[in-house]
Every structure is written in structure tokens, then in C-alpha cells.
Amino acid sequence: DIENDRFIRTTDPEHIAVVEQILNRVNDNGDIYFAEYEGLYCVECERFYTERELVDGKCPDHQTIPKVIKEANYFFRMSKYQDWLIEHINENPDFIRPERYRNEALSFLKDPLEDLCISRPKSRLTWGISLPFDDRFVTYVWFDALINYVSALGYPGGDLFRKFWPVSRHLIAKDILKPHGIYWPCMLKSAGIEPFQHLNVHGYWNVNAGKMSKTVGNVVKPLDLVGVYGLDPFRYFLLREMVFGLDSEFSEQALVARINSDLANDLGNLVSRSLTMIQKYFNGELPEPQTESREDLELKNAALELVGTYENFMMELGFHKALIAVWEFINQVNRYIVAMEPWVLTKTDKGRLATVIFYIYESLKIVSALIWPFMPGSAERLQGQLGIEVRGSSLTLDLVRKWGDGKPAGAVLKGEALFPRVETKSEPGPEKKSPGFLPEIEFDEFQKIDIRVATVIAAEPIPKSRKLLKLTVDAGEERTVVAGIAEHYTPEDLVGAQVVIVANLKPVKLMGVESRGMVLAASDETGVRLLSPRAECKPGCKVR
Structure with missing residues (x-):
């Protein structure tokens, strides 16, 4: 069990001093300038969006239409560090992981990187840390919030900073990839601070197919369920159920x-x-x-x-x-x-x-x-x-690893059950639904279906598709199969795994990729599970 040993507030005097120091360093480096800006601003998110980041013209989190705001502000010359960041990501493949988010960051960087607005006028925003070089403005969001990663460790000379920053690993949700994967490394580079070691990006917990979010207001209160089922079982469920980088459905x-x-x-x-x-x-x-x-x-x-x-x-x-x-x-x-x-x-x-x-x-x-x-x-x-x-x-x-090394210090005791079974009450409800079986077929018809075991040789996402993965499989011969499982499995999960495919379907093109077969999977309210043999089989062996 863990708890925070220090709760950081961005109003802490030590944090304010570090923000001012880094702003001065970046400004002295020629990386901050004053200009007029017009952009699409989401009030709930408290951030600007580009047209490309909107979904049907709306904020992706709040489904509201951003306001067009025009004002003069200070900007961080982030575009100066675009080429450096691309090179750093390519030379350090695990800098952003899993790979899908590394690729997403590189996709952002294919377009010219816009400079970053880093201030708000005090006439519009009364709280915040004053810019050390212009007290008419406060620094806003990125040069305040992100810097607490280093101010919390006593940057620049603190013992904790020297000990932990060289091995630091950030853990974030996928919706804040851009500020952490692009803005923050560029800020650190400008300030002369070595970047963090890894940026680890996780997916969302979904409830009824919607993101679990504090701002949306559909958060399941974990402590309520901990009181019912216990902390360890609840924690096991969360870590077992979520595939790193992908969304998971909570129930x-x-x-x-x-x-x-x-x-x-x-x-x-x-x-x-x-x-x-x-x-x-x-x-x-x-x-x-x-x-x-x-x-x-x-x-x-x-x-x-x-x-x-x-x-x-x-x-x-x-x-x-x-x-x-x-x-x-x-x-x-x-x-x-x-x-x-x-x-x-x-x-x-x-x-x-x-x-x-x-x-x-x-x-x-x-x-x-x-x-x-x-x-x-x-x-x-x-x-x-x-x-x-x-x-x-x-x-x-x-x-x-030292098998058999050391005897028990005391007697082996049985004790109470480690994990008591949860008994669920069967409450009266609507009549049980039919499982929805399809009409019966003759055995001769079934024999026409060629079902085979295949080993996944390679797997990759299909560009512009959230659901599809391109699988190269060995089913006795090498072939490509497109599977709609990208929201449940990562390519890394699949390489080397054995799956079951229907091998004699007519080829069909999906998102421009020809698929010669169909991967079989089962699904229920807990998610999607690929079918696979209990023990390894020779690729191409027939399922009977």
C-alpha cells in the first residue's frame, strides 16, 4: 500500500521560485516572444485546440464548441525544437510507450509545430504566477503545471532531483499525450534540463462505453467498491483487466x-x-x-x-x-x-x-x-x-530464483481462506434472454468451413482505423488477416500468439488491405477474448 509523502501545490513558494527561474532561463535563451494570437478555446479544459484536435467541431472531452478568442500573449518558441524532438524520439524508441503513442506523437510532428501560448493577461485571469519579465501577465498551464515534476524534487540542486530525475518515468492518460510528449520535452530542452526517461501512456476506463472522467462526472468511486470487495481484489482487477495503452470497460x-x-x-x-x-x-x-x-x-x-x-x-x-x-x-x-x-x-x-x-x-x-x-x-x-x-x-x-534455498522460519499454517468467494444474490428480474442461436445447419454445411490454428508472425495498426489490426499469420502458409481487435489487443500482445482463423473465406479488402480469413474471438460484457488452443499446435493444423 502506498500514499503520497508530499502533496504538491502550484501555489507553494518553492514551486513559484522554480517556475520563475525556468521562465527566465528560457527567456534569456531567446525562446519567449510577445505576439497576438487567435484560437479555439475550451473553457472547461482551459486550453486552446487546433481544428484537427476537435471531433465534429467540438471538444473531444466535453462535446462543447470552443470559443474563438483573440488576444496578445507571450509564446514559447516550441517550433525551434521540432527537429531535435523528432530525432530524440527516433533514437530512443521507448521514450514514449507503448508504440502506438510514440507513433501518434511522431504523427503530430509531421506538421510544422506551432509555438505555444504560455501566458494570460491579468485583466482576464487574476490568479497564477506572474511572469518574472512582465508582471501584467501570469504564466498559464504549461510553464506552471508541468514544472512541478522538477520543482517537487528540489530542482536544480536538491538531493531528490539528483537521485530521481535521471530515472524519472511519467505515467499519463492518453488525452494528455501532446503536452507531455511534445510541449514538456521542448520546454526541458530549452531550459537545459535532460528529458525524462520514459513517458508511459495508458488508456481510459470506460463505463457504458464512455470515458470515466472527473470532468464528465461518471467516475466510479473506488473506495465504495473497496469496502465491499477488499482493496487487493479491486487492485488486482484493475491491473489484470487493462491492457497497457488500451481502453478497458469497467463493470x-x-x-x-x-x-x-x-x-x-x-x-x-x-x-x-x-x-x-x-x-x-x-x-x-x-x-x-x-x-x-x-x-x-x-x-x-x-x-x-x-x-x-x-x-x-x-x-x-x-x-x-x-x-x-x-x-x-x-x-x-x-x-x-x-x-x-x-x-x-x-x-x-x-x-x-x-x-x-x-x-x-x-x-x-x-x-x-x-x-x-x-x-x-x-x-x-x-x-x-x-x-x-x-x-x-x-x-x-x-x-x-534460489529454488529450495531457506527453510520456513515457523510451522506452515492453513488459516482462513485467502480470497473468499463472492456470493451473488439472484434477484427476480426480467425473463432470461435467449442466447440467440442461429438456425440449425446440416453437418455437410459445417464441413465446408475450414478452421485452422495460425501463429501470428507480425501485427501492426492500420492507418486511420481505431479498430483494425493487420496480422501476418502462419497458417501452414503465410497470409494476411485483418482483425477488428485493436481496441482490445496491442500488436505487441499478438506477435507469437496462436489464434484460430476461418481460412477459406473469400478475400475482402478492409481499409485498403486484403484480408484472407477471419480471426475467431468471443465477447461478452467483460470484453473480447481471442480463441486459441490450450497447448501449442503446428501452424495450419485443422480444428475439428
Whole structure:
């Protein structure tokens, strides 16, 4: 659990001093000038828009028509840094991520970059930080709000600035990409400050297909649901459900489904049955393993490989990918238990039983460390039940890579259920709708459909389309398939994945790209899920 250790206000004297210092530096550099400006201004957003940024002539967030405002103001000579910024983005491919937003920023920069209005006259705006070189004006928005990233760290000589700024990573919503990805780097360059390391851009949480927004007023109050379902399950849902960079649909029904399926059934049941067996068969003491079998080695290798995969996903902010990988391993441990049948081994082979129980325990220890960033309270409870002395952030990835290193500091305890199942009340309502099955067909007709497993070789967005991705797949032969899944999957998610396609549809052109097939997916209120085989198949194998 975290909380802010300092709440920054742009009225703080320390912040005002830094803003004045940077404005003077930029002005001395010849990058601020006075001119008259006319533009489209959204009062609710408190910003100017270009014609290109409007949607049907309206503000994209508030659906209001901006006012035309004309006045004299100070401008930042942002156009001077356009070529530098293009070069910086190209030379540092992960400066803006995921890739779709890097491409969006570069698309902005294809057109001449306009200089940035940075002031408002005090006759129209009474609050704000006065320009140090003209007290008739206040600095507005960008040279005030954005600078708190460095003023909060004690720029220029503060210890926190020296420690954190060289490794700083911004996390923003996609609607403020332009000020953070274009305005801010140019401001830093002019002021002689090294740019931040990464700009990480996330999508929106949508409610009933609309953006969840404070200004629009449709924000679900997280703390209300935390009180009902618990902080850790709620946090797990948010991080598991949202694909980094894409929008996600929020619903309480989807939250409950995740809790019951992933947490109560998969992880909760694994923990409960495992700890019960340790208590029942070995009186809560972890046994020493005996001879390692092929199945044991496969589980250990999968666990250690998972740690590396997880680390890579976390570094790229692929939180949903990290959790998917952890849950695939949880399911593997559950299958291992079923295959090893410890309830039989307790009667036939105590030595073999000891090895199986030891490998289950070590697997749970690794799982507890990997879920800690997402569910710290639950992870530490599990670590306590396992008798692990080193817990929480101290149980590092390097430590869990040492399979079998260190015994429990105390007895293994079962305790209460880690994630109780959420029981939903069945309330009387309208008659259940028919699933809407299509009319029955003859088997001969079905046999005409050629359904194949295909491996995605490459994936890329289709220009000017929000929904379509161009997939190059190996279905026994290489072909292109266009899929309407861009709002649910990123190209990076798909490369290397196996999908199921209808291979014998007649080719059709979509947004100028010929598609030879259709990717199969399922959808419900929780989102869209691609169909894929449970285990890897040879590309082109037929689905029967």
C-alpha cells in the first residue's frame, strides 16, 4: 500500500521560485516572444485546440464548441525544437510507450509545430504566477503545471532531483499525450534540463462505453467498491483487466467474475489444498525432498522461467501480461497436484510425497513474491501462512530464483481462506434472454468451413482505423488477416500468439488491405477474448 509523502501545490513558494527561474532561463535563451494570437478555446479544459484536435467541431472531452478568442500573449518558441524532438524520439524508441503513442506523437510532428501560448493577461485571469519579465501577465498551464515534476524534487540542486530525475518515468492518460510528449520535452530542452526517461501512456476506463472522467462526472468511486470487495481484489482487477495503452470497460459484474474465477478458484483453492496437505501429511513441517522426477523438474524450470518472464513484463509496464503469466503457472501447479495424486502417495510412497509437497511449497513461495506488487496485503498473509521469514518487498526476485534455498522460519499454517468467494444474490428480474442461436445447419454445411490454428508472425495498426489490426499469420502458409481487435489487443500482445482463423473465406479488402480469413474471438460484457488452443499446435493444423 502506498500514499503520497508530499502533496504538491502550484501555489507553494518553492514551486513559484522554480517556475520563475525556468521562465527566465528560457527567456534569456531567446525562446519567449510577445505576439497576438487567435484560437479555439475550451473553457472547461482551459486550453486552446487546433481544428484537427476537435471531433465534429467540438471538444473531444466535453462535446462543447470552443470559443474563438483573440488576444496578445507571450509564446514559447516550441517550433525551434521540432527537429531535435523528432530525432530524440527516433533514437530512443521507448521514450514514449507503448508504440502506438510514440507513433501518434511522431504523427503530430509531421506538421510544422506551432509555438505555444504560455501566458494570460491579468485583466482576464487574476490568479497564477506572474511572469518574472512582465508582471501584467501570469504564466498559464504549461510553464506552471508541468514544472512541478522538477520543482517537487528540489530542482536544480536538491538531493531528490539528483537521485530521481535521471530515472524519472511519467505515467499519463492518453488525452494528455501532446503536452507531455511534445510541449514538456521542448520546454526541458530549452531550459537545459535532460528529458525524462520514459513517458508511459495508458488508456481510459470506460463505463457504458464512455470515458470515466472527473470532468464528465461518471467516475466510479473506488473506495465504495473497496469496502465491499477488499482493496487487493479491486487492485488486482484493475491491473489484470487493462491492457497497457488500451481502453478497458469497467463493470462490477466483471470485477466479481475475476475475484471468483482467478482469486477464489485458481489461487485461493491452490493455497488452501496445498497448506492442508502440508498440515495433514507432515504436521505443518516442510519435508526434505527426495529424488527429483521429470515432472518435478518441469515444474521447477517453469517457475524459474516465469520469474524472468515476469521481470521483463514488469519493466515494460505489461502488468496484465505479468499476471497472465503468473496465473498460467498457478494452473500448472494445480495440474501438477492432480497428476501427482499426493492423497495416493501418502499411502504408497512417503519419500515421493515429500518431494511433491516440497515442490508445491516452493512454487507457492514464488507466486507469493510475484503477486506482492499487485496485492501486498494478501501476498504477505500467504507468506505468513508459509512460514517465510523474509516477506513483502524484502522477498526479491533474486531470492526466489534460489529454488529450495531457506527453510520456513515457523510451522506452515492453513488459516482462513485467502480470497473468499463472492456470493451473488439472484434477484427476480426480467425473463432470461435467449442466447440467440442461429438456425440449425446440416453437418455437410459445417464441413465446408475450414478452421485452422495460425501463429501470428507480425501485427501492426492500420492507418486511420481505431479498430483494425493487420496480422501476418502462419497458417501452414503465410497470409494476411485483418482483425477488428485493436481496441482490445496491442500488436505487441499478438506477435507469437496462436489464434484460430476461418481460412477459406473469400478475400475482402478492409481499409485498403486484403484480408484472407477471419480471426475467431468471443465477447461478452467483460470484453473480447481471442480463441486459441490450450497447448501449442503446428501452424495450419485443422480444428475439428
